[in-house]
Amino acid sequence: MTTETVFRSDDIPVSDRFSYWCALMAETVCPMDLRSPTAGDFRAEMRVIPLGSAGSAGSAGSAGSAGSAVVWPIELPSVHMVRTDRMIRRSDPGLYHLSLPLSGRVDVEQMSHRSVHYRRQMYVVDTDRPFVCRTPGSNMRGIGLEIPKQLVPLPTVRVERLLARQLSGREGIGAYLADFLTRISRDVPRAGSAEASRLNDILLDLFVATLAHGMEAEDELPPHARRRALALSVKAFIRENLGDPHLTAGAVAASHHISSSYLHGLFRSEETTVSAWIRRLRLERARRDLTDPSQATVPIGQIAACWGFAHYAVFSRAFRTEYGVSPRECRHEALTGAAVLSRIVDS
Structure with a gap:
């Protein structure tokens, strides 16, 4: 067809x-x-x-x-x-x-x-x-x-x-x-x-x-x-609202005038909790920015704060758990690879 x-x-x-x-x-x-x-x-x-x-x-x-x-x-x-x-x-x-x-x-x-x-x-x-x-x-x-x-x-x-x-x-x-x-x-x-x-x-x-x-x-x-x-x-x-450090499951429920239990029910098909879903999205956004050559000079702490992580230690620990490397190692690997590729293309 x-x-x-x-x-x-x-x-x-x-x-x-x-x-x-x-x-x-x-x-x-x-x-x-x-x-x-x-x-x-x-x-x-x-x-x-x-x-x-x-x-x-x-x-x-x-x-x-x-x-x-x-x-x-x-x-x-x-x-x-x-x-x-x-x-x-x-x-x-x-x-x-x-x-x-x-x-x-x-x-x-x-x-x-x-x-x-x-x-x-x-x-x-x-x-x-x-x-x-x-x-x-x-x-x-x-x-x-x-x-x-x-x-x-x-x-x-x-x-x-x-x-x-x-x-x-x-x-x-x-x-x-x-x-x-x-x-x-x-x-x-x-x-x-x-x-x-x-x-x-x-x-x-x-x-x-x-x-x-x-x-x-x-x-x-x-x-x-x-x-x-x-x-x-x-x-x-x-x-x-990922960048808001006060974005929590309770805040999401309140903004939609529903109970926390009803909110969690909406996420059952996702096989995750609301808080875990928020954290995963924040980490994805942070990882995207860390691997972006145009943001190579932006401090890692600033990127973390931009995506709602109020404490750098919490961000670094969650990042390593999710991706197996630290934020600094992730940025270094990505930017080094991009630089090597650029030299190959230029040559």
Whole structure:
């Protein structure tokens, strides 16, 4: 079974590129009126990654009927896209479309709301409503996500308040969604596999949780989705606050208004404790900085403090236990190896 569909303008005759791309967009998302100042020599790339269970992924544009998500990384020049009432009456796949810009700019308008989006400023449009979308720059790169509306357990009228508005992909649950989309676009699962189905479920929960957070309606989520969303929110909170020496399991529980025992229950599937998870992430970040040649002159104690270790002795002991070497030895080995490699390349 095909893992992904790939469109590259260079693979298509110049005279057919734009029309081919328009047809692909209509199949993948929905019919739209498309214009581009570079239509005569259109240069774009799109990969269509279907998720879901075996036999349900279908073709590139079958997300609405298949009941599963479709992820599509894309890179394109200046394009003007319009979806009209007439197009909706003719064909509506019943999708929520989320866009995650990674570079460039996207202007979008729906439900009388206009907004401009840059890197990691996500937005959602509803294919059942007219919209206008523009990428006015010379190059826009991002990731699209198609979710069948029937899979989103939130009132449509509530979701409408978020259409075309900014949803942060830089912090909170939105950052987790953005990171997850980036991971899928990089490590593509085999279509129809158990892994693709699992990723589909997680992606749906993240999408719904991001919407619920935007409308302050987390309590309206189904129990399983609420629990998973809470676990993801907790992890996002921990990642954002690793440098705080006062970040403890108790502080995490208090920030999410849950008991410590409930918090520990969320981490049972991780086969670790909350405190151990925090310590491991801190050590990973510290190790990354210690092996970074650009930070070779930063004192080790400063790096440790940056990642929440208030006492150097505690950090050094935990580091040696985790990696089998001291922080100083780790830095020396990494930087010496980098220097040797640099000399070899230069020669």
